Amino acid sequence: MKGLVYAMALKATIHKVRLSVANLNIHHYEDYNLTIAKHPSETNTRMIYRLVAFALLSQEGLEFTKGLSTDEEPDLWKINYDGSIDHWIELGLLEEKRIRQACSKSKKVSLFTYHGNQAEAWFESIEPHIRRFDHLNITHLSVVDGFDIEELAERTMNFDINIDHDELWLSTEKERVHFHFQNVVKSQDR
Numbered sequence: 462m463k464g465l466v467y468a469m470a471l472k473a474t475i476h477k478v479r480l481s482v483a484n485l486n487i488h489h490y491e492d493y494n495l496t497i498a499k500h501p502s503e504t505n506t507r508m509i510y511r512l513v514a515f516a517l518l519s520q521e522g523l524e525f526t527k528g529l530s531t532d533e534e535p536d537l538w539k540i541n542y543d544g545s546i547d548h549w550i551e552l553g554l555l556e557e558k559r560i561r562q563a564c565s566k567s568k569k570v571s572l573f574t575y576h577g578n579q580a581e582a583w584f585e586s587i588e589p590h591i592r593r594f595d596h597l598n599i600t601h602l603s604v605v606d607g608f609d610i611e612e613l614a615e616r617t618m619n620f621d622i623n624i625d626h627d628e629l630w631l632s633t634e635k636e637r638v639h640f641h642f643q644n645v646v647k648s649q650d651r
Contacts, residue, residue, distance in 0.1 A: 473498035505614035599646040605639040
């Protein structure tokens, strides 16, 4: 047929990550060998923030999902043995409807923003609508020294992450990047 154009769907780029986590806040020390798929529409910056979120919440059973390629899944989650969702984890400035859906599906929900002043304005607009969720956490992430974390992304990455109080240090062979995280909504432990 004349004039037909076939569009091929772009595939995710696979990244291998060796991640060593030392979280002094909860005394969690573990090495992980991770495979992370970066969706074609995802930036390297967002992918690095997903790894930071993994490090902050690392525990047995925590895993990356299909993420941006499906609306039914978050960026990360922990599934219980019975198939129920124990922890739903997403990045971004979510709409109230998405937060409500996540909170209805999971025992615990964590949202991470990394958008600076835009995240603060988003939180002010969403805060009255989310007060009822006692199992919701919202954390603002930021790079302290203005380093462009986009440069950290490679097909194979080796990261050491140290967490103490509200500070996180991500180290590679060449760089050391300082992150700050601020919990703006903290769930009540159940």
